Amino acid sequence: MMRNTLLIPGLALLLGGCVNLAPEYGRPAAPVPAAWSQGSSQGPLQDAAAEIAWRSFFTDARLREVIALTLANNRDLRVAVLNIEKARAQYRIQDASRYPALGVAASSNTVRTPADQANGNAANISRNQSVQLGFSSYELDFFGRLKNLSAAAQATYQFNVEMQRSVQISLVAEVAGAWLTVAADNERLLLAKDTLKSQQISYDLSQRSHAIGSTSGLDLSTAQASVEAAQVDLGEFTSRVQQDLNALNLLAGAAVPEHLLPDSIPQASAALLATPAQLSSDLLQQRPDVLAAEQILIAANADIGAARAAFFPSITLTAAGGTASSSLAGLFKPGSGAWSFLPAINLPIFNAGSNRANLDVAKVSKEIEIANYEKTIQVAFREVADALAERATLDQRLGAQQRLADASGKSYRLSEARYRSGIDSYLNSLVAERGWYGARQNLISLRLLEQNNRINLYKAMGGGWSDS
Secondary structure: OHHHHHHHHHHHHHHHOOOOOOOOOOOOOOOOOOEEOOOOOOOOOOOOHHHOOHHHHEOOHHHHHHHHHHHHHOHHHHHHHHHHHHHHHHHHHHHHOOOOOEEEEEEEEEEEEOHHHOOOOOOEEEEEEEEEEEEEEEEEOOOOHHHHHHHHHHHHHHHHHHHHHHHHHHHHHHHHHHHHHHHHHHHHHHHHHHHHHHHHHHHHHHHHHHHOOOOOHHHHHHHHHHHHHHHHHHHHHHHHHHHHHHHHHHHHOOOOOHHHOOOOOOOOOEOOOOOOOOEEHHHHHHOHHHHHHHHHHHHHHHHHHHHHHOOOOEEEEEEEEEEEEOOOOOOOOOOOEEEEEEEEEEOOOOOOOHHHHHHHHHHHHHHHHHHHHHHHHHHHHHHHHHHHHHHHHHHHHHHHHHHHHHHHHHHHHHHHHHHHOOOOOHHHHHHHHHHHHHHHHHHHHHHHHHHHHHHHHHHHOOOOOOOO
């Protein structure tokens, strides 16, 4: 009696205490420096970028509405969300294999035996009715094969969760950049219109002056050339604005309402993250693409455990219990109970090395995923470093470009006055105007670059996925 009492908990312990043959997982060391040194000295990091919701980061109300429209309609993001649902279902399927699946089976069997095959030299009919509750081919997971396959499926599911966050971060940054590009090209278009208007006025004056002989044919031709050049720029920027709108609408997944479109680059469409002089690279662990790469590595680690388990015996159980009778009326009478128990063991002896090859594949796959994980961190580190390096000189470049545009405008006005006074040729005035025009175009490009840098820095630090 004592022996039976000890056998039951011992058997339960044996069944529950499965051996896990997967290697102990450890996160690989990041193959990047411990910190970036290009940070500014504005003060401590205001907040981790990943903790700043995009609604708080973007300061322009129109841009926030466009981003919200995009998150609701973009097809790439919709596919990423559906991939999460698919991966969750696949994980549930895999995890269910760790447990016995119970089912009820009812059957009725009628067999007629011909006279020449029957013992009594007369045909007979036999009947069998049964109802059984049981499970079939339930594997006892002694060596953790099913557990590791379930862990790999769970990691794959978590990978899709992180990838959805990564897609959202990229989408938020991309739509913000597309919106700002519309703003910049609208400014360039307006500048081209103003320049064309100014050139047309100068050309008209040159025509009248030429008619009375006070302006040479060269000046008239030069004035006409400047008008045509301005007309070319007007057409180019008109086309570019429409293409920008097409790109923005594609990202948004719907037509962006006109009242949400910008006419010019806002002074600050997004907040500027303050960074310390030494910014720790541990921030990279907050990026969803890095977390996603690690989940694939975790799945590969679990696959090694499943491949190792294939070298050991596998035990499956099939059992059923119920009632059986030759007649339907006697199916539930006393003494009609029936049961069956069919354990099976499979011991691999020779399979031409396929188990060894599967284990080698699993080990090599893990090494590949380690390299992919390290490469993901290196790319992330470079993106932050590039954004910080660009940020370090942007204010200086913007100030210099603004002063250049102001000086070019002053130079043009002086040259224009000298030309009107007959002191200087029209060519000098035209050169000065073209210099002013180019300086203002470059200023627009630099302002766009500064706004995009804010967004790129926020994205590179893992921000942009939270909506709360």
